[in-house]
Amino acid sequence: MASSSYSNSPCAACKFLRRKCMPDCIFAPYFPPEEPQKFANVHKIFGASNVSKLLNEVQPHQREDAVNSMAYEAEARIKDPIYGCVGSISMLQRQVIRLQKELDATNEDLMQYTCNEIIPSNTHQDNGRRIMGNNNEGVGVGEGSSLGSGFYYPSPWNSDLGYHRGGDNNM
Numbered sequence: 001m002a003s004s005s006y007s008n009s010p011c012a013a014c015k016f017l018r019r020k021c022m023p024d025c026i027f028a029p030y031f032p033p034e035e036p037q038k039f040a041n042v043h044k045i046f047g048a049s050n051v052s053k054l055l056n057e058v059q060p061h062q063r064e065d066a067v068n069s070m071a072y073e074a075e076a077r078i079k080d081p082i083y084g085c086v087g088s089i090s091m092l093q094r095q096v097i098r099l100q101k102e103l104d105a106t107n108e109d110l111m112q113y114t115c116n117e118i119i120p121s122n123t124h125q126d127n128g129r130r131i132m133g134n135n136n137e138g139v140g141v142g143e144g145s146s147l148g149s150g151f152y153y154p155s156p157w158n159s160d161l162g163y164h165r166g167g168d169n170n171m
């Protein structure tokens with residue numbers, strides 16, 4: 001395949017470096033002439049001789065991955081001269097941490113709702129709305145602990161239910 005696709009047009013690297021592209025050119029399989037920017041980026045950041053050195057150091061079957069990662073790093077470094085691809089990595093890491101916290105909080109909420117379904121000792125349903133007794137710790141809304149008869153659980157996103165809580169905040 002390589003022999004049939006090898007044409008007289010030099011690879012992107014040799015074209016960029018204005019040199020003759022030999023049949024055994026180490027760049028040719030990874031820097032096709034139709035992607036000139038790929039080599040231009042890599043050359044700008046790493047330098048052609050370092051790229052060729054690195055390609056000679058890795059196994060032939062790993063060279064394509066090596067070139068792709070260098071191309072990615074070079075592009076990131078050109079876009080972000082300060083952080084390069086580290087900028088993307090730390091942004092994604094922050095996103096993972098934030099989403100993990102969100103997931104933990106949601107799981108915690110879910111756990112509490114599930115526990116309230118399973119242990120109906122001090123809870124009962126009234127018109128589909130949950131009524132809390134005085135032993136529900138960790139519900140998230142602390143009001144009502146002094147109300148032995150229970151109170152309407154206020155939805156945090158629905159503040160017009162606030163009047164149900166009247167009288168339980170005398171601390």
Ligand SMILES: [Zn+2]
Nearest residue numbers: 011014021025
């Ligand atoms: Zn070449």
